[in-house]
Amino acid sequence: MTTIGIIGAGHIGSQVARKAVELGYDVVISNSRGPETLAALVAELGSRARAATPAEAAVAGDFAVVTVPFRSLGSIPAEPLAGKIVIDTGNYYWERDGHVPALDKGAATSSGLVQEHLPGSKVAKAFNHIRYSEITTDGTPAGTPNRRALATASDYPEASELVTRLYDEFGFDTVNIGPLSESWRVERDRPAYVVRQNAAELTENLAKAPRTV
Numbered sequence: 001m002t003t004i005g006i007i008g009a010g011h012i013g014s015q016v017a018r019k020a021v022e023l024g025y026d027v028v029i030s031n032s033r034g035p036e037t038l039a040a041l042v043a044e045l046g047s048r049a050r051a052a053t054p055a056e057a058a059v060a061g062d063f064a065v066v067t068v069p070f071r072s073l074g075s076i077p078a079e080p081l082a083g084k085i086v087i088d089t090g091n092y093y094w095e096r097d098g099h100v101p102a103l104d105k106g107a108a109t110s111s112g113l114v115q116e117h118l119p120g121s122k123v124a125k126a127f128n129h130i131r132y133s134e135i136t137t138d139g140t141p142a143g144t145p146n147r148r149a150l151a152t153a154s155d156y157p158e159a160s161e162l163v164t165r166l167y168d169e170f171g172f173d174t175v176n177i178g179p180l181s182e183s184w185r186v187e188r189d190r191p192a193y194v195v196r197q198n199a200a201e202l203t204e205n206l207a208k209a210p211r212t213v
Helices: 011-022 035-045 054-060 071-076 110-117 157-170 180-186 199-207
Strands: 003-007 026-030 049-052 063-066 084-087 122-125 151-152 173-178
Touching: 003 011, 003 054, 011 035, 026 054, 035 049, 035 122, 035 199, 049 054, 071 110, 084 110, 084 157, 110 122, 110 180, 122 157, 122 180, 151 157, 151 180, 151 199, 173 180, 173 199, 180 199
Parallel strands: 003 026, 003 063, 026 049, 063 084, 084 122, 151 173
Antiparallel strands: 122 151
C-alpha cells in the first residue's frame, strides 16, 4: 500500500493522517518535538501509522505532506524528499512567521518558496484553504450535487494529478489553478480561502482574487 510521509502533526497533519488511514494508506507522521510526543495520536490512528523524525518520514513516504509554519521552512529535510511529490499545505501569516518582503509585495508565493527550498522535489499546493476539521467531515462521493471543491497548483502535472486523486478519495472535487506562481489565488484573505464552495464557485473566487491583500 502507498505510504504517506507527513511532516508536521498539528491540526492539518493529524487530520490528513486520520483520513488517510481510514482510506487504507500507511502513514509515517512526524513533528519537531520527537516521535515519543506522538504516542497518543499514533495509538488513535492504529496499526497503519507510526511516528518518526521528519527525515525518517520523508524517506518512508512514497509522497509527502508538509504542514509546518512558514517560518519553519528551513527545517524541511530536502535531501530525502528529492525525487518525490511534496504536498504543501502551508500558509504565510506574517504575524506568526515574520515579514517576508517578497511575499508581502506579491513577488513570490509561499509554495513557490517551498519549491525553491526543495529543488529536487515536485511541490503541489493543497489543503491550505479548508478548515482542518472539515478535512474529515466535508467530503462526499464523486458525483454528489454541489460537492465541495478544493484547489491545487504545481509546476509538475504529475503532482497536480496526485493531488486530484487524493482530493477525490477524501471526497472533494479539484480545481487546478496552474503553476505555483498562481497559487496566491488561494492564499489567506482571498475569496476562496476557507469557505465552502463547489467547483464553479471556487473557479469564480479564484478569478477575482486580488494579488495582494
